Amino acid sequence: MPYEVLARKWRPQSFEDMVGQAHVLRTLVNGLNNDRLHHAYLFTGMRGVGKTTLARILAKCLNCETGVTAQPCGKCVTCEGIASGNYIDLIEVDAASKTGIDDTRDMLDNAQYAPALGRFKIYLIDEVHQLSGHSFNALLKTLEEPPAHVKFLLATTDPKKVPVTVLSRCLQFNLKSLSIDLVIKQLEHILQEENIKYEDDALFQIARASEGSMRDALSLLDQAISYGQEQILNQDMSEMLDSVPKEHFSDLIKAISTTDASQALSVVNTMHEHSINFNQLLDDLISILHHATVVQMVPSTINEFNYEKELIELLNANIKIETLHLYYQIAIQGRREVSLAVDAKSGFEMLLLKMLYFIPFDDVNAVNTEKNTSAGTASKKDDNQVLSNEVASQMPLKGLNTANDWKKLVPNLKLNGIALALADNSSFIKCGEQVLAIAIDESHESIATEKAKTALCDSIKKYFKRDMQLTVETTNSENHMHVTRRQLKDNQDAKQQYEAEKSVNRDILGQELKEKFGAEVIPGSIKPVK
Numbered sequence: 001m002p003y004e005v006l007a008r009k010w011r012p013q014s015f016e017d018m019v020g021q022a023h024v025l026r027t028l029v030n031g032l033n034n035d036r037l038h039h040a041y042l043f044t045g046m047r048g049v050g051k052t053t054l055a056r057i058l059a060k061c062l063n064c065e066t067g068v069t070a071q072p073c074g075k076c077v078t079c080e081g082i083a084s085g086n087y088i089d090l091i092e093v094d095a096a097s098k099t100g101i102d103d104t105r106d107m108l109d110n111a112q113y114a115p116a117l118g119r120f121k122i123y124l125i126d127e128v129h130q131l132s133g134h135s136f137n138a139l140l141k142t143l144e145e146p147p148a149h150v151k152f153l154l155a156t157t158d159p160k161k162v163p164v165t166v167l168s169r170c171l172q173f174n175l176k177s178l179s180i181d182l183v184i185k186q187l188e189h190i191l192q193e194e195n196i197k198y199e200d201d202a203l204f205q206i207a208r209a210s211e212g213s214m215r216d217a218l219s220l221l222d223q224a225i226s227y228g229q230e231q232i233l234n235q236d237m238s239e240m241l242d243s244v245p246k247e248h249f250s251d252l253i254k255a256i257s258t259t260d261a262s263q264a265l266s267v268v269n270t271m272h273e274h275s276i277n278f279n280q281l282l283d284d285l286i287s288i289l290h291h292a293t294v295v296q297m298v299p300s301t302i303n304e305f306n307y308e309k310e311l312i313e314l315l316n317a318n319i320k321i322e323t324l325h326l327y328y329q330i331a332i333q334g335r336r337e338v339s340l341a342v343d344a345k346s347g348f349e350m351l352l353l354k355m356l357y358f359i360p361f362d363d364v365n366a367v368n369t370e371k372n373t374s375a376g377t378a379s380k381k382d383d384n385q386v387l388s389n390e391v392a393s394q395m396p397l398k399g400l401n402t403a404n405d406w407k408k409l410v411p412n413l414k415l416n417g418i419a420l421a422l423a424d425n426s427s428f429i430k431c432g433e434q435v436l437a438i439a440i441d442e443s444h445e446s447i448a449t450e451k452a453k454t455a456l457c458d459s460i461k462k463y464f465k466r467d468m469q470l471t472v473e474t475t476n477s478e479n480h481m482h483v484t485r486r487q488l489k490d491n492q493d494a495k496q497q498y499e500a501e502k503s504v505n506r507d508i509l510g511q512e513l514k515e516k517f518g519a520e521v522i523p524g525s526i527k528p529v530k
């Protein structure tokens, strides 16, 4: 028996066989059961999601010898004829090849004659958007006053190109592209029936590459079966689809989520040795950053990403949403940069390093905690780990560059007592590789005791998880170079007070009160609205 391609062999023959599209099926089944039939149906959706398949099943439902039904028998002459593409009253037209007015006119002229065998004469027009303007007019005429025995089933991937006048005369159904999980389930079902061995990850790769189209997935499955000689292995699929093996990708995501630059570079080297396609890798990275962001915003969506669940959870446990957005931007823009680089590998490396360099201030703490706990459990650190820590300790602290950064940092240090007083009254000078310098006004010098300095320094070391020195300089009050955190707050209050008094003085009622009654604004009595 000649080999029959899977897409044809496994084409659904009834509504129950259809994968996904529950929303469309329900409407169709209810319409059929309640005898509410429309004369024109339009199925829209991307390629390979089941538009014409659904139309053919509907044709069976309408013409089955057992009567109009949502469960055609599948055995009568009509059902078998439609299944084998051999039924006189189902006229299938591919609008992509027959776009001319003559073709359409010939076809529609025959519409007036009664069906030869069935209840209805059914026109199935695929890719209907490709009909010419004249053809659409001819079709519209028939749609406006259709003979009772005619049904139109139209399918298109591009409903925007179908004239509104035609659209408005059709019952429209939008078929969704299929989720990875749905595709995998169907592939598993087919392979079990066909008695072919497979690895789960291999099916994931096929499903992902098919981008929601069942027809594409089945074509790839055909290809995979001959590639792997009756078995479907993950390794084979990586080669066939030129995709990134899951284990390498997992390693990369781990390195990114722990901001481990040295590990990230080593993964990239391994991938390069395995001739990984870095453009594909970048696409995968963009896609998982997108999914992780979606899940972080709407946690219930995690179930939509079953096969990436672990990696998404890893990313989300370590990386905050703002950083994910940043990484996503870097990755998207990286597409261009990777293509401009000397070679794709170095382009990709630069992109990774950019991500890991721009890790925002708040994440330093979370990530460092993570690193410390993992270092604590590991019996020995490898050289790379030590190296990367050394590199990290020589870099200036990210996010602590200005007085404002210092102001934001202090509440996070969990200080109390004298250390808090010192931090509150001191101003930021600079933060270098090992030393953080702050200043205190000489009027507050007494706060800067050794005990306070040690306590503050300990908190800072604890916060940044690295060894730091703290120096406290004394300045005199005429030196306005540095502003303390308290002064910043006081300044803000004073500014608000000034604005409030100014607005009362400007106020017309205030002016009148002053002029007519000699009223005066008592300084300080006006409170700004906070």
Ligand SMILES: [Zn+2]
Residues within 6 Å of the ligand: 064, 065, 066, 072, 073, 074, 075, 076, 077, 078, 079, 080
């Ligand atoms: Zn039948």
